[in-house]
Amino acid sequence: MMMVHPVKFLLSAAKRPLTRCCSAFVSRIRSLNRLKEDDDVCAEALQHAQIFLFHRLSPLLQSSERGTFRAVPLMYSDIRAILERLGSDEAKLKESVLIGCSEQNQVQFCLDVGELDQVALEEALDGTFVDLKKGFFVLRRSEAPLLAKAQALLRWHLTTGFCSATGRPTCPNQAGSQRVGSGGGTIYYPQMSPVVIVLVSDGKRCLLGRQPSFPPGMYSALAGFCELGESLEETVSREVAEEVGLEVHNISYSSSQHWPFPRSSLMLGCHALVSPAHSQVNVDHTELEDARWFTFHEITSALQVKGLWSRGHAPPLWLPPKHAIANRLITEWAELQRCSQKAD
Ligand SMILES: NC(=O)C1=CN([C@@H]2O[C@H](COP(=O)(O)OP(=O)(O)OC[C@H]3O[C@@H](n4cnc5c(N)ncnc54)[C@H](O)[C@@H]3O)[C@@H](O)[C@H]2O)C=CC1
Ligand SMILES: [Mg+2]
Numbered sequence: 001m002m003m004v005h006p007v008k009f010l011l012s013a014a015k016r017p018l019t020r021c022c023s024a025f026v027s028r029i030r031s032l033n034r035l036k037e038d039d040d041v042c043a044e045a046l047q048h049a050q051i052f053l054f055h056r057l058s059p060l061l062q063s064s065e066r067g068t069f070r071a072v073p074l075m076y077s078d079i080r081a082i083l084e085r086l087g088s089d090e091a092k093l094k095e096s097v098l099i100g101c102s103e104q105n106q107v108q109f110c111l112d113v114g115e116l117d118q119v120a121l122e123e124a125l126d127g128t129f130v131d132l133k134k135g136f137f138v139l140r141r142s143e144a145p146l147l148a149k150a151q152a153l154l155r156w157h158l159t160t161g162f163c164s165a166t167g168r169p170t171c172p173n174q175a176g177s178q179r180v181g182s183g184g185g186t187i188y189y190p191q192m193s194p195v196v197i198v199l200v201s202d203g204k205r206c207l208l209g210r211q212p213s214f215p216p217g218m219y220s221a222l223a224g225f226c227e228l229g230e231s232l233e234e235t236v237s238r239e240v241a242e243e244v245g246l247e248v249h250n251i252s253y254s255s256s257q258h259w260p261f262p263r264s265s266l267m268l269g270c271h272a273l274v275s276p277a278h279s280q281v282n283v284d285h286t287e288l289e290d291a292r293w294f295t296f297h298e299i300t301s302a303l304q305v306k307g308l309w310s311r312g313h314a315p316p317l318w319l320p321p322k323h324a325i326a327n328r329l330i331t332e333w334a335e336l337q338r339c340s341q342k343a344d
Pocket of ligand 2: 223224
C-alpha cells in the first residue's frame, strides 16, 4: 500500500486552506474536527493512522526496562494482515475510534479486538494486553491519558449499542465520536461524570482522607461526584461537609484531569480553606475510613517516597502517584507552604 505522509494527509483534511496565522496546534485541532464531521475523510485518515489495540478494554503494551510499560501503536496494514491471519477481516478495522493526533501530526485511533483469541494476538503482536488499572501508573505520563481516553471511548461504544428510547440499535459515525439511533433518531455522545477533588487546608496543615479500598498507608484529597444542579463550589462545600463535617471558604480552582477509574470522570481540582478555630474533623465512616490533618513536614517527606510501597515496605504516609491530580494539588500546597515559610 502506498503510504501518504501523515502531515500531508492531515493538512489535506482541513476544510479550508490553512492560513499563515494558523498555529500547528490550531491546524491539528481543526483537522481532527473535520475527521469527526466527515465519515469519508475519516475513513481515509484511518488507513494512514496509528492504531492502539485493546482486548476486552485492556490495552496492548510492551514491558520495557525498569518495570515500565510502553504503548504499542500499529499501522492499518499491519493490523489488517494480523486480522486476516486470525480469521477476521479488514471490515473489523472500520470499528476503530478516533482518539487524537500526535504533535508529529500522526492521527491516532483505537480498536478493541476482544472477540479474537488473546494468546494468538499477543504472540503475533509481541505484546501483552494489560488491565489498565495495572498499566496506567507504570505507563509514561504522555501515554497514560491517551490510553485512558481510548478505553473510555471503547467502553462507551460497548455499552451504548441500543437506543434507550426505542430499544433499536445505534450506529457510530466513522470517528466514533457519536452514535445515532436507527432511522436518524437520538444522537448519543460519550458521557463522563464531573467529580470535584479538593485539598482542604487550615493555613498550616492539609486534610487528607482514605477510603477502605486504598492501599495501606495511602491518603488522598477529598473527592466526590457533582450532583445535578450544583455549581463546582457547591459540590466542594457539600462533599467536605458530608465527609469530614467542616465548612470551607476561599474555594479556588486549580486544574482538571480525565480519570478512567472506575468509569470516565472529569476531575475538577480545587483548593479550599477552613478556619483553624473550626478545624475539628468529624469523619462520616460510611464514606471514609479515616481523615486527618497532615503537617508540611509529613507531606514533604511523603512526596519524596518513590516506589517503596510496590517493594512491600508501606511508608507511614503514601500519597497518590504523579499521574493523579491529587498528587498535583498536594504538591501545589507544599510549594505554597514553602514560599510562605521563606517569606516569614
Ligand atoms: N485522580 C485522583 O487524584 C483521584 C480520583 N478519585 C476519583 O474520584 C471519584 C469520586 O470519589 P469518591 O470519593 O468515590 O466519590 P463520592 O464521595 O461521591 O462517593 C462515591 C459514591 O457516590 C455515589 N455516586 C453519585 N454519583 C455517581 C456517579 N456519577 N458515578 C458513580 N457514583 C456516584 C455512589 O453511591 C458512590 O458510591 C472516584 O471515582 C475516584 O476514583 C479520588 C481521589 C483521587
Ligand atoms: Mg468521596
